Amino acid sequence: MSDGAVEREESRTRGQFSAERTKAYVDAVVAIAMTLLILPLMESVAEAAGKELSASEWLGEHWSQIISFVLSFFIIALFWIRHHQLFADVEAVSNTLLWITVLWMLTIVWIPVSTAMTGQLETGRVVEALYIGSMIATCLCMIVTRRYLRRHPELHEVEPESMRRGMLVDLSMGILYAVALVLAMIVPQVGYFGLFVLLFVRTLANVLERSPIAR
Template structure:
């Protein structure tokens, strides 16, 4: 990959593959905005039928509410893990920017499979909808595996002392894709069970998450269990 041209007034070292003008903080701010919009769009597909009462309408919308809840938590985990990851990054290169765009593309697409599953979970197309949903959610976790792999291969992009933590995170990052894609396979047998497996993984990630202080302190608690989403 070709390095970006250094700024004339501040020549970059030969090993520096950073992208001038794009800071980690700026990338996080843009990502936060996109992730927040994606989380907001999820709820727009939930509409109570006008011809039914409130409680009957809520029962009718239970599949949509369940898929909404799981997807909202998925996006929440993505946001927290993204926040955690980029607190370990001191410099952004072009590949990291492209990986981040890939993640945002996947996250911003989640309202589509969420709406699809919510409207078909109790219908004839439930299997296809559940497979579609699990694959889409699984792709969000694949990006984090790619993030950590890239950072392990480019340790100069990390804050000092974070390489060991990045390597541990890369190993644990396999958990998400494996479970989500297992949920896609399970959907062939039981679509509701597939959604339940997705929810169980989210619950596991929430329960095993470290404290916010430990998450946001660059290089802190090196060697402690990292985020696994």
């Protein structure tokens, strides 16, 4: 048995949590959050049927809500993929790591609420801050998770280079979400279109990789 395997076995005997159960719980929470995104649209369909509106009339009234649903669905999916890829090599979960993961899940389950706000409330700086700000919080939780795992190699088998690269991508996402938020605050016409800056995540990560921050 390798030294790392021995350390992980000892970790389990010290009352740490099963990584597999934690991963399954995270998957369930994310699945529920993604499902909750559709509920406001389901309610609006029922209301439209009660008013005898046509499908085209419903689409015309709720197009912005539909766009925010699709956008949030793929954003949560992206966050889950990043988290799933990281935890695939996590073999033990300490109390601290568990609570960091709980905070990450909190930011995920908030996204359906902020999405409902964007579709049903008047768009404004507060709504945009709550929506985009929740994504910044998710990125910060991922960065904290990676930093913690990097300091506790006994919990995982993630390669150092993979951990470093993942950290740069998460940092890049957080920076670009912050840029999108600033754009939404100072240029109201931009709104949520500022989120398209996320297309430059890989580019920014490559830039950061060549900077002192990556060393």
